[in-house]
Every structure is written in C-alpha cells, then in structure tokens.
Amino acid sequence: MTKQPERIFVKGNEAVARGALAAHCKCFFGYPITPQNEIPEFLSAEMPKAGGRFVQAESEVAAANMLLGAGACGIRAMTSSSSPGISLKQEAISYMAGSEIPAVIVNMNRGGPGLGDIGPAQGDYYQSTRGGGHGDYRLLVLAPSTGQEAYDLTIKAFDLTFKYRNPVMILGDAILGQMKEAIIPWQPENIDDEAGRDWSLTGADKREKRLIKSLFLEEGALAEQNRTLQTKYDDMQSYVEYEEFETEDAELVVCAYGSIGRIAKSAVRSLRAQGKKVGLFRPITLYPFPSEPLLALARQGKRFLTIEHNLGQMVDDVRLAIRTVADSEFAPIFPGNLPVPEDIEGPVLKCLEGK
Amino acid sequence: MARHLDAIIAGFGGQGVMLIGNLLAYAGMKDNLNVTYIPVYGPEMRGGTANCTVVLSEEEIGSPIIRRPTSLIIMNRPSLDKFQPRLQDGCVNIINSSLIDMELADKERVECHAVPCNDIADKLGNTRMANMVALGAYVQATGIIPLKAVIDSLPNVISAHYHKLIPSNAKALEAGAELIG
Amino acid sequence: MSEMNEKLVFDRPQAVIDRPTHYCPGCHHGVAHRLVAELLEELDVVEKTLLVTSIGCSVFLYNYLNVDAVEAPHGRAPAVATGVKAARNDKFVFAYQGDGDLASIGMAEILHAANRGERIAVVFVNNTVYGMTGGQMAPTTLIGQKTTTCPEGRCLEREGAPIRMTEIIAGLGGTAFAGRASLDSVKNIRTAKKYIRKAFQCQLEDRGFGFVELLSACPTNWKMTPLKANERIADAMIPYFPLGVFKDVTEEGGEC
Missing domain, CATH: 3.40.50.970 (Thiamin diphosphate (ThDP)-binding fold, Pyr/PP domains)
Structure with a gap:
C-alpha cells in the first residue's frame, strides 16, 4: 500500500x-x-x-x-x-x-x-x-x-x-x-x-458450464445451501472492526456507530474535560458485530449507554453481546433531528447520575 | 493551545455562503488543519436562509455539526436572529452591515464586527463578491488561518468556468481583511 | 430391423444437454429451446454465451443448454442481462422470458433495456398464461380466455386488453430487431428461427437490442389436448397477435 x-x-x-x-x-x-x-x-x-x-x-x-x-x-x-x-x-x-x-x-x-x-x-x-x-x-x-x-x-x-x-x-x-x-x-x-x-x-469454453442460482428444489439441496x-x-465472525476511545478507566461506555459515533466522540471529549469518566465504543463492522470486545469491557464492570439516530436497534446487539454480565441503557435521537454533541452529553450525564 | 474554531456561515440562498464555507475549509486543509464542511439542510432551509458549518482543528474532528459555534458569518437578518443567540460568549460575529441593522448586534456578549459587505463589493464592481468580503474580514478577525491560504485556495473552489474572476475575488477578500485591520 | 441398419437422421444440437425435460406434453418450450440451441451453434457462440433465465416454466432452461447461466429474479432478466453485458462486453448475452415474467412484473426492465439499445437479445415465449404457478391470468391472456384467476374469462372492461409486446418494443429507439413468430407449424417454426437469428445477429453485429416473440402452446393450463392447443394458436392467438417483423434496422444496414 x-x-x-x-x-x-x-x-x-x-x-x-x-x-x-x-x-x-x-x-x-x-x-x-x-x-x-x-x-x-x-x-x-x-x-x-x-x-x-x-x-x-x-x-x-x-x-x-x-x-x-x-x-x-x-x-x-x-x-x-x-x-x-x-x-x-x-x-x-x-x-x-x-x-x-x-x-x-x-x-x-x-x-x-x-x-x-x-x-x-x-x-x-x-x-x-x-x-x-x-x-x-x-x-x-x-x-x-x-x-x-x-x-x-x-x-x-x-x-x-x-x-x-x-x-x-x-x-x-x-x-x-x-x-x-x-x-x-x-x-x-x-x-x-x-x-x-x-x-x-x-x-463455457473448454470447461464445464457454470450455473449461478438461488433456486434449490432437489431434496436436501436447499438445506445444504x-x-x-x-x-x-x-x-x-472473525472479521470485526471497532474503535475504542477513552474506555480504559471509563465507568460508562457510550456505544454508537457511524456519524453518531463521531458526534459521540465530541461529547466524550467534552465530558472528559469536565472530569467525567466516560468512553466510546464504536463498532465499524455492524455485521459481524464486535461482541467479544464489548463483553470484555462489560467484564471489567463498566456500564453501557447505546445512542443511535433511531428508536433503538443496535442496542439489541449490544445487549446480546454483554447479556451474561451487564445490560445497556438506550437513548434515542429521533430521525428528523440533526444530532449535536449536546444530544449525547445530556443522556450520558443522566445515566452517570442514575448510578 | 491547539488551533480550533468552528463556524456557522449563514445568509440568503444565492449569497454564496456555501462557497465561502467550502473556501474556508479548503484553505484550512491547505494550512494543515483537519477540516469538515457540512451544508445544513432540512427544515432550516425553509426559513429563507442557507447555512453551512465549518470546523477547523489541529485535533481530530468529532462532530461536524455544532449547536453553539465559536464564530459566525451572518449575511442577512433572519440568520442573525437565528444564530446570534447560539454563538458562544466572547466569540467573533461577522455581520453584513449592508443588510443588517447593527443595533441588533449583541455587542455586550459577543465580538461583533460590522462589515458592509455589499457596499464594499459594489465599490469593487461586483455585488456578488459580498461573501468574499465577509470571509476576508472573518479570517482577519479570527486569525485562524492566514489570508494567503484562502486566496491560494480560490482556484480549487471556484469552478473553472469562473476562474477569470479569481483576481477580483482575491481583492474582495483583501478588502474585507483590511476593514478589520 | 437390426441395429446395424439404423441411421441417425435427426440429432440434438450439441448445445442441448442430453436429458429429459420437465415440460408437459405438447408444450412448445422444447421447440423454442431447440431453435435457440441450433442458432447458438450455427452462429458459433456456444462457448461465449452467457444465458439469463427468468422465473416461470423456463427457469430450468439452464439445465438443458450447455452454456454458462445465471438465474434472474422474476421479471428482471433484462436488467440482469444488462449487468452481465456491462461486465462481459465480449460475450454473447441473451435472456429467455415468459409472458408473465416479461409483460407484467418485468415491464419496466424490458422496455428500458430495449430503449437503451442494450446489446443483448431477448426470446419472449408468449403462451397467454402463467404456467408454472398453475394457469393464472397473464397480461397476454386473450379476451374471454378462462384462467384460474379469471374463471369467467378475461373481461376487457375489468382486466384490460392483452398486451402486444412486440409492437411496443418495436417502437423504442434502441431496438434493432423486433419480430413475432409462432411455433404451431413447420412453416412458422422456420420463420421463428429466422427471426431469432436476426435478433441474435443484432448483438453480434453491434446494432442494438434484439427481440423475438414466440406464440406458444400450454395445453395443460389451457386444458386442451396438444393438438387442440396447437390449433388454438392459429385460431385465436395469431388473429390478435399478428405475425411478422415490426422493426428491422438490419434491412437498412443501420444500427441503434
């Protein structure tokens, strides 16, 4: 490269x-x-x-x-x-x-x-x-x-x-x-x-013909497919990518992806400047979902707040990942609103206080 | 302290606010800063204003969308009403005084600069360069990047069809900067 | 007669795989398949053919032709063929579609592929009925024809008139050849082969989109004997779906 x-x-x-x-x-x-x-x-x-x-x-x-x-x-x-x-x-x-x-x-x-x-x-x-x-x-x-x-x-x-x-x-x-x-x-x-x-x-030039299809009618063929x-x-599942930011000593980890992930990063920086122990976990591959690194954070006793620009979808995957040891709170940013860091700082502070 | 500034640039559609937003961000990139530029659209476009947000920073940029900016370029009255209250205390507010009554400027709380953008542009021979006058004043007032970086970026931002207008745009930028001194 | 005296006078084209088809007695897909296979050989394109099959009885065409093939979703064969040709411009690409697939759910795809002048060919088998799903009304079902979803017969006021696809395709700028033939008689089958050849050549000569409609029998869903079904083509279909060439830019030596 x-x-x-x-x-x-x-x-x-x-x-x-x-x-x-x-x-x-x-x-x-x-x-x-x-x-x-x-x-x-x-x-x-x-x-x-x-x-x-x-x-x-x-x-x-x-x-x-x-x-x-x-x-x-x-x-x-x-x-x-x-x-x-x-x-x-x-x-x-x-x-x-x-x-x-x-x-x-x-x-x-x-x-x-x-x-x-x-x-x-x-x-x-x-x-x-x-x-x-x-x-x-x-x-x-x-x-x-x-x-x-x-x-x-x-x-x-x-x-x-x-x-x-x-x-x-x-x-x-x-x-x-x-x-x-x-x-x-x-x-x-x-x-x-x-x-x-x-x-x-x-x-099919000097080789067997090839067929690309999704119809499998023969007995057992679809099950095999x-x-x-x-x-x-x-x-x-072995191919996962994610970003962790300020998670090491964090009490609360914000889970967010894509654009909301970067906006959450601004929120985390701002809250860190106020002495709040928060971090960010940003999945880059959404499927496969980076469950194991999340679980590792959960095992350290951290708490989780998932924030998405929807009514709560990825939070299901976060909860599945950490379900044996922890749970995740969720805060929506409603589609139709332009998200800014303050939209994330508010719920994070609330979540920290609700400890 | 690390260089960092975010700006909302707002005016009527057609006043060239997107163009100077692009130019500011491009010049920031040329001056080795991280930059984001985002045209903010949606319901806000209906209020008669066009606006964009530019972030310039030595650090990695998180949010490209800013609720309480650290600087403003305001080209018309509706934009002043909308964005001046959001400007953080003590920050630079470039106000196009050709179209906006400076009585409305919140001089107590923020650093207001009256820039008669249209009048200066008219004197230079093209009222459409009012946006460049405003940007020149902004760069001078904030000192975030050298004016030269902005002027040097004109060929990268103005479409090839209008390249003959680069020298006059440069003059407008300089005129705006000189006004701040 | 001893085996020694037996002489093979009519063999299958080598592009056809030697296996029994799943088609019903009296179905014309077999004839259409054979014409296509003969032409692939005669035009010497078997090794460079990429076939796009559609949804309907003819989906298994890929089991009978000895060429590379991909299966398209219902009605989308012309779009898939567009993608295939975009990817492999040096190959010979054709799609084979029935009337439900092409004239109903796939109307947008066929019109736009033709209009763009995609260098592909489409063989359109029209038997006025959805065959594979059990004989429902098709966009080409004739007025008065009974199907499982118009049990009293297709009604002009209620379901609209049967769609004449070849005439529509012929009206589009990218079409180089559009013709309608029938598979009900030796004479008509010969003409059908001539038309398919023309449609295929339009691609090989880089002239434009090639389209052939083949009027075909579906004795099972028409609830007729194969012989009666064959007669119906001449008696009922051809009067509504006239045979002939509706566009041919090769005659003028042109291209699209």
Missing part, C-alpha cells in the same frame, strides 16, 4: 466513489435519490474513463439486478442508494446472498419510515444487519464515520465481497454523504481483478 501524502477535500459520497474506482470497480448501476446523488454523478463521469460502465437504471429494482448480473460475471461492481431505494433493492440483494454473488451496496441512510426526509438517520440498522430481504441471510455491513473511512472501507468492501462471495453493504448516512472532509486517497496494490475466475460466468451459508457467516 502506498500512501500519497496529497489530501483532497471531498464529500463522503465522493470518497466512496473514489474508493470504488481505486478498488477497480468496473460497473456501477445507479438511480437518483438524495442524499447519495454525488456517487452516481461522480461515477457517470469517471467510470467510463477507467474503462468501466456506468448505467443509470430505470429503478432501484433494476439497478440492483444489474448488479446481480455483473457480480455473477465476477466483476467488481457497485450500486448506491438511500433508504427508500435500498428497500427496493432488497429483492436482488436476497438473490445475490442466496446465489453467493459478490457485490457492494452503499446506503446513505436518510430519515424514515416511508419517504421520511433527506436528513441523516440510522433507521436502517436492522434492515442492513438482519439481511433486509426475504429468507435467512446476512450481509457484511461496514459503517464509516469519516470521509477517510468511507474511502478505506469501500476499498475493503470489494476485497471482502470476493473473499466471502457475499454482498457487502457500506452503511453511511446523510451526514457522511454530504459532509466534506480532507481525505488521503491511496491506491491498493495487487488487486485480483479476476478473483472470481473459479466460479464466475465467462463462457443454507448450511453452506451458515458456515460462511460463522467464518465472517
């Missing part, structure tokens, strides 16, 4: 798009929806220059199915959208999980339910981490909180999706997508552009 020192000033959306290009993404299928439009806009100009194809699909449904087609060919491909559009993509995402097709899906989460608003929210946590469509499957879910992480995790998403032959979701929000930050672009080396050579569709998927999800 060679880091170029030059920083560029871009929106999170553009950081994702640039990360995809650096990861040799060769096909992008998009459809307009706020707040992710800079991704298709940037790639419509840049993807053809990189020898790839950009298609503005007729719908999110079609875009996700185009992704399915490109992924079946073993090509690094991506789509992006925001909450209502991601709901429409669930059909193809389920098929891709069932057919073991690699693909990267970006969700710049906006307020919901329904049309909601175009501001930030984290209401799609369940949808992202529990599969989202029909059937029992999981996506690898990566939740960047900065422009640099958006760039880095997009590159990583392409490696992971081919490693596991499983769709990977980048879960951001309107803050990440619309915020500009300085990032350092870098070019990964040794990308295997034909990582799907042993299974993908290339034409589900067993295969379960084994894969078990394997994924």
